[in-house]
Amino acid sequence: MLDRLPTTRLRQLLALLGFSGLLALGACGGGSGAPNNPYVTPPITPPLSVLPSELQAYSGVPVVVSIQSGVAPFFAFTSNATVLPVGQNVAGDTIVLLPNKVTAEIDVGVTVQDSAGQAKLVRVFVLPAPIFNALTFSPSGGDCGGNLCSGQNGTVTVVATGPGGAPLAARQIRFDVVVGPIGIATTNPASPLVQTLTVATDSTGTAVAVIKALANSTTQPAQIRATDVTSGQLQIANFTVVNNTVGTQSPLTVIPATATITSALTTTCSTGFRIDYYVYGGNPPYTVSSTFPDKVSLVNTTVAASGSFFEAITNGGCVNPLQFTIVDSAGKQTTASLINIPGSGVPPPPVTLAISPASVAGGACAGKTFNFVITGGSPSYNVVTSPIGATATPQVVPASGGTTAISTLPSGSTTVTVVDTGSPQQVVTATITCT
Secondary structure (H helix, E strand, O other): OOOOOOOOOOHHHHHHHHHHHHHHHHHHEEEEEOOOOOOOOOOOOOOEEEEEEEEEEOOOOOOEEEEEEEOOOEEEEOOOOOOOOOOOEOOOOEEEEOOOOOOOEEEEEEEEEOOOOEEEEEEEEEEOOOOOEEEEEEOOOOOOOOOEOOOOOOEEEEOOOOHHHHHHHHOOOEEEEEEEOOOEOOOOOOEOOOOEEEOOOOOOOOEEEEEEEEOOOOOOEEEEEEEEEOOOOOEEEEEEEEEOHHHHHHHOEEOOEEEEEEEOOOOOOOEEEEEEEEOOOOOEEEEEEEOHHHHHEEEEOOOOOOOEEEEEEEOOOOEEEEEEEEEEEOOOOOEEEEEOOOOOEOOOOOOOOOEEEEEEEEEOOOOOOOEEEEEEOOOOEEEEEEEEEEEOOOOHHHHOOOOEEEEOOOOOOEEEEOOOOOOOOOOEEEEEOOO
């Protein structure tokens, strides 16, 4: 029938049919986004990107894997949950990995997958931690138990080991004070105590730091941290700083604790005997005092450093005992004693005091001088004349065999009296008769 229509009419009919088909196609959803529409771009899925793709991790040291792109939410799976446990559901775009303890290097695969089904493999080489459970703290003395007394020193020790337990020499270990009234000792006189110090391990893999509690600090917790600089792995030691000013609990020591000096005779105690008392521990400088300061002479009543001494010199005073009190700058104190007692020897009998001549007659004595020699007894000697008027020169004779001259004599009898300084004292007299 169509071939019977005029040409012009046929063209109009075909155009109308084509337009109707387009309308029908639009009504059926064949517009934008249709699969068979070559002019519409389909949605693009972002590729999954994870960094790093390969890393090293030490036992006990957390590391992070970051998801750069992909379709959230994300999931993670581990090839060895014993060595490297991983949570399957990832919160956000960060995966935190915390390896367990290993004794040798282990290669673990962590697969990261997004919601579009894309996956990436991250290789994690898990290595033994060099200082895993290897940090110890020890005080220098046991007077505060396992804790640190105020003013006392202690040590923190860490041992760095590699695969199979082999020691790691020359490994850099950083010690840090986390909290507490403590400092780390150095060899620098300008900075004797610091809060951070890096120490290299020795041939056995050992690094040691000396710590010191501040003098007279209150009782409080303290914490010090050791970090392996290479791996970032750290360990923490906790202890308590104990205020300690009680003498019986003090780490102060004095050597000798007691010194005893016995003289030769029953009648005297030592004079001029020297005893050195050495002071150790505590918190120098130290101050020294005694219970009987008039019975002994003290040298170095301020002792500057541990291992130095103060000196006690006897002066003849008998003491049993004399006690020294030694106090450090933290207020801790201890004591030492000195015993200075007579001996058992009996002194020889004293030499009899004598004056010569015992008497002299001078006739008329005006302008005359009479000399007397004094011997024996216990010098020095005091010379007294009576009655008043006669003169003795000198009035004190210092030694046996010394002479005194008597002059300006009145008429009649003059008595010359000599008294020594012994115990008991001896007395002797001589007479001068003038007519």
